[in-house]
Amino acid sequence: MRTIKMNPSPTISDVAKAAGVSTATVSRAFSRPEMLREETVIQVRFHATRLGYLPNLAARALSTGRQGNIAIVVPDIANPFFPPLLKAAQTAADLAGYSVFLGDSDEDPEREQRLVNKLVMQVEGFILASSRMPNKQILELSERQSVVLINRDTPGLPRVLIDTVAGINAAVAHLAELGHRSLVYISGPAASWSDQQRRSAVSSAAVLHKMKLESVHARHPSFDAGREITSAVIGMDVTAAITFDDFVAHGLLAGLAEQGVVVPRDFSVIGCDDVLGASTYPALTSVSARCDEAGRMAADLLMSNLQMDKRDDTRCLLETWLVVRDTTAPAPDSSLSRAKKKAHPKSAIGTPGVMRMRSTV
Amino acid sequence: MRTIKMNPSPTISDVAKAAGVSTATVSRAFSRPEMLREETVIQVRFHATRLGYLPNLAARALSTGRQGNIAIVVPDIANPFFPPLLKAAQTAADLAGYSVFLGDSDEDPEREQRLVNKLVMQVEGFILASSRMPNKQILELSERQSVVLINRDTPGLPRVLIDTVAGINAAVAHLAELGHRSLVYISGPAASWSDQQRRSAVSSAAVLHKMKLESVHARHPSFDAGREITSAVIGMDVTAAITFDDFVAHGLLAGLAEQGVVVPRDFSVIGCDDVLGASTYPALTSVSARCDEAGRMAADLLMSNLQMDKRDDTRCLLETWLVVRDTTAPAPDSSLSRAKKKAHPKSAIGTPGVMRMRSTV
DNA sequence: TCTTGCCATGCAACCGGTTGCATGGCAAAT
DNA sequence: ATTTGCCATGCAACCGGTTGCATGGCAAGA
Numbered sequence: 001m002r003t004i005k006m007n008p009s010p011t012i013s014d015v016a017k018a019a020g021v022s023t024a025t026v027s028r029a030f031s032r033p034e035m036l037r038e039e040t041v042i043q044v045r046f047h048a049t050r051l052g053y054l055p056n057l058a059a060r061a062l063s064t065g066r067q068g069n070i071a072i073v074v075p076d077i078a079n080p081f082f083p084p085l086l087k088a089a090q091t092a093a094d095l096a097g098y099s100v101f102l103g104d105s106d107e108d109p110e111r112e113q114r115l116v117n118k119l120v121m122q123v124e125g126f127i128l129a130s131s132r133m134p135n136k137q138i139l140e141l142s143e144r145q146s147v148v149l150i151n152r153d154t155p156g157l158p159r160v161l162i163d164t165v166a167g168i169n170a171a172v173a174h175l176a177e178l179g180h181r182s183l184v185y186i187s188g189p190a191a192s193w194s195d196q197q198r199r200s201a202v203s204s205a206a207v208l209h210k211m212k213l214e215s216v217h218a219r220h221p222s223f224d225a226g227r228e229i230t231s232a233v234i235g236m237d238v239t240a241a242i243t244f245d246d247f248v249a250h251g252l253l254a255g256l257a258e259q260g261v262v263v264p265r266d267f268s269v270i271g272c273d274d275v276l277g278a279s280t281y282p283a284l285t286s287v288s289a290r291c292d293e294a295g296r297m298a299a300d301l302l303m304s305n306l307q308m309d310k311r312d313d314t315r316c317l318l319e320t321w322l323v324v325r326d327t328t329a330p331a332p333d334s335s336l337s338r339a340k341k342k343a344h345p346k347s348a349i350g351t352p353g354v355m356r357m358r359s360t361v
Numbered sequence: 362m363r364t365i366k367m368n369p370s371p372t373i374s375d376v377a378k379a380a381g382v383s384t385a386t387v388s389r390a391f392s393r394p395e396m397l398r399e400e401t402v403i404q405v406r407f408h409a410t411r412l413g414y415l416p417n418l419a420a421r422a423l424s425t426g427r428q429g430n431i432a433i434v435v436p437d438i439a440n441p442f443f444p445p446l447l448k449a450a451q452t453a454a455d456l457a458g459y460s461v462f463l464g465d466s467d468e469d470p471e472r473e474q475r476l477v478n479k480l481v482m483q484v485e486g487f488i489l490a491s492s493r494m495p496n497k498q499i500l501e502l503s504e505r506q507s508v509v510l511i512n513r514d515t516p517g518l519p520r521v522l523i524d525t526v527a528g529i530n531a532a533v534a535h536l537a538e539l540g541h542r543s544l545v546y547i548s549g550p551a552a553s554w555s556d557q558q559r560r561s562a563v564s565s566a567a568v569l570h571k572m573k574l575e576s577v578h579a580r581h582p583s584f585d586a587g588r589e590i591t592s593a594v595i596g597m598d599v600t601a602a603i604t605f606d607d608f609v610a611h612g613l614l615a616g617l618a619e620q621g622v623v624v625p626r627d628f629s630v631i632g633c634d635d636v637l638g639a640s641t642y643p644a645l646t647s648v649s650a651r652c653d654e655a656g657r658m659a660a661d662l663l664m665s666n667l668q669m670d671k672r673d674d675t676r677c678l679l680e681t682w683l684v685v686r687d688t689t690a691p692a693p694d695s696s697l698s699r700a701k702k703k704a705h706p707k708s709a710i711g712t713p714g715v716m717r718m719r720s721t722v
Numbered sequence: 723t724c725t726t727g728c729c730a731t732g733c734a735a736c737c738g739g740t741t742g743c744a745t746g747g748c749a750a751a752t
Numbered sequence: 753a754t755t756t757g758c759c760a761t762g763c764a765a766c767c768g769g770t771t772g773c774a775t776g777g778c779a780a781g782a
Contacts, residue, residue, distance in 0.1 A: 423737045
């Protein structure tokens with residue numbers, strides 16, 4: 001353990017001195033080399049690399065107003081829905097020469113606002129994924145900065161939406177086809193656009209198929225919350241559940257198993273987001289989407305807005321589909337009572353928006 | 362779609378004008394309020410918030426040399442090992458007032474170096490998680506900046522290591538106790554310190570328990586790579602596998618299932634990192650650790666180094682343990698041949714470093 | 723009432739780049 | 753040989769803060 005002084009990085013004027021030119025020439029050797037004699041550029045670059053010179057982006061930002069940074073804010077990095085999205089966005093940004101700040105709001109609107117404030121002067125734009133901030137604050141922000149939203153449908157702003165309506169419709173149709181006459185929707189965060197969309201999609205699909213619809217709220221999109229609402233679900237006289245996300249579904253599966261309810265024989269479960277994939281047991285039927293695609297598109301949208309110096313309000317929908325695995329089966333004779341297990345009807349294969357997957361384990 | 366001009370943010374001099382004071386006073390009202398009359402501070406702050414003033418951190422960094430940013434670089438955000446770590450680190454940094462840059466090197470040392478170069482002037486320090494860069498470059502970097510490593514054991518630098526030795530020992534002991542006489546280690550990225558550590562820990566534990574040890578390399582820490590090496594494993598005349606991580610284990614489980622090998626009756630599998638938890642089927646026995654803890658510690662270590670303006674070389678070990686679930690069972694009579702299934706010996710419970718989990722689904 | 727001293731505030735240089743404009747030198751044109 | 757014109761480079765102001773030092777005003781002490 002020792003006190004140290006980091007050797008200060010060489011600056012543009014160190015390089016200038018070494019190369020026997022002015023700082024302006026050094027600057028141009030990097031940012032506008034076509035203005036200089038080729039020989040000069042080579043000289044300057046030579047001394048720069050020899051000294052280990054790296055341009056100070058903060059200083060550059062100060063004079064150009066272009067930071068070369070963007071920020072991505074998500075409600076919960078640890079939710080597997082986001083990492084692929086983050087990765088894709090970061091890759092796209094990197095390709096365009098941008099660096100990315102990461103913010104985790106922990107599902108808290110105030111913390112999200114504080115994060116945004118801390119970052120706003122250091123970035124050229126924001127990607128807000130599943131933002132929990134009120135519309136007013138988002139619009140305010142968008143007057144200073146380019147903003148692209150993911151899974152939040154605020155008119156006037158560019159946004160990438162994972163359109164679960166198709167997937168949910170397929171899910172409800174799938175249940176109806178299996179003979180279910182009732183289901184429960186287990187809802188997620190109230191501030192979540194996705195939850196609102198899913199809730200209303202389930203609702204109208206239930207009407208269409210003349211199914212009885214109940215609803216329960218999971219206090220948090222997590223395994224534990226899913227397990228907690230199990231008793232409520234069991235007491236509800238329904239034969240199937242569609243949950244806000246895969247975690248709630250996973251928790252519910254665990255809760256049902258504990259109570260001796262056999263899935264899918266006694267009860268069918270469908271998740272959303274398809275992030276657990278085939279790794280649950282039984283392998284979870286889920287509404288799936290390319291969430292990495294959402295990240296990439298949002299980043300590209302932001303980047304192109306920055307380069308064009310314009311603002312559009314593209315509303316970009318990403319399609320979803322149902323992946324049928326092993327948690328859905330024909331309805332039992334009565335809700336949550338024993339029923340003989342039947343094979344999955346083959347009719348599900350080939351239905352539009354439905355994909356039958358072989359369980360991987 | 363319209364071209365817009367973002368209204369420029371108010372600067373310190375706008376506030377100064379509005380409040381009828383100098384820019385120095387505005388600056389001090391924020392950074393050193395105790396130097397000013399209380400009344401002045403209130404006045405300045407009032408006008409600042411009225412105008413929506415937010416300090417320009419890049420400008421501040423330029424004159425103070427303190428950016429208020431750190432960077433975290435990981436080889437693969439989408440690998441579930443990292444998100445909890447990232448989240449914990451980001452939370453700790455945020456608490457200390459720092460913002461965080463995120464870099465994904467995609468397992469590529471050159472890309473990692475490029476990322477680092479782009480960020481080096483904008484941050485006060487780096488957290489490099491499972492860095493794939495050569496030691497030389499890491500040490501070079503550490504002369505300019507504070508660096509904290511995760512899962513990389515470079516002497517002279519502060520580092521947080523998830524010490525899988527204890528967990529691996531427990532894993533091998535567990536297999537030995539179940540009557541296995543042979544096993545294969547399925548290795549991961551060659552540049553990974555964790556892989557080296559795990560490989561050598563398996564090796565010495567195998568010697569200790571007089572077990573035959575084979576080894577296969579998975580080209581990538583992923584499900585697919587795990588599935589790919591299945592045939593190699595089957596051809597190997599061993600009765601158990603320990604894999605570099607849970608993904609490889611998951612892939613292997615899938616591959617074995619496809620080939621009709623029943624786990625754990627015919628073959629036992631143990632993963633590492635415990636990121637899939639109970640969600641595989643059968644629920645995976647795995648070497649577990651608090652990886653969020655690693656992120657938090659690394660962030661705290663970095664932060665304290667920055668504030669003390671010193672550099673230590675703390676070597677911080679995080680313990681691991683074996684979580685026994687449903688992929689390990691007594692050895693079959695001969696390798697990969699049928700054997701009657703026995704119950705798990707209760708003796709595993711209570712062995713130090715071993716934890717018996719009820720499968721959650 | 724005049725001096726002393728402190729405290730609140732302002733001035734101006736500086737951090738490390740960028741860039742509009744000025745300048746000087748050399749080649750081509752006259 | 754002189755003029756013209758362009759191209760490569762330098763000068764210096766500026767981006768938005770911070771901070772050492774100077775200054776002015778007011779209160780306390782003489």
